[in-house]
Amino acid sequence: MKPVLSFVSLMAIGLIAASAIALIGTTFTRLPAGGTTPLLDYRSLSIGLVIGLMLSSLARLSWAEMPRRVLNWLWANERNFYRAGLASVLLGVLIFY
Numbered sequence: 001m002k003p004v005l006s007f008v009s010l011m012a013i014g015l016i017a018a019s020a021i022a023l024i025g026t027t028f029t030r031l032p033a034g035g036t037t038p039l040l041d042y043r044s045l046s047i048g049l050v051i052g053l054m055l056s057s058l059a060r061l062s063w064a065e066m067p068r069r070v071l072n073w074l075w076a077n078e079r080n081f082y083r084a085g086l087a088s089v090l091l092g093v094l095i096f097y
Contacts, residue, residue, distance in 0.1 A: 007053060010049075010053055011046070011049055011050070011053070014045075014049040014052075015042070015045065015046070015049070018045050
């Protein structure tokens with residue numbers, strides 16, 4: 001729950017900062033010819049924030065030890081793979097015959 005809350009709080013801080021920068025930018029610039037204020041595209045801003053946060057969390061992983069951890073996980077769950085394979089074979093026999 002804590003990682004989810006930290007992710008959501010970082011997203012909120014990023015959106016607030018982007019909104020503040022956009023508001024400050026519109027007060028010091030001239031309005032376009034139509035007279036409307038330039039708006040932020042919050043969808044692309046949110047997608048950019050999510051991608052940035054995901055990349056920063058992926059940078060924290062130790063990629064050198066990842067193959068060893070994957071092999072240990074596969075070795076620890078070997079019996080489960082055997083059971084799933086046997087269950088799929090038996091289910092295939094029941095369905096196709």
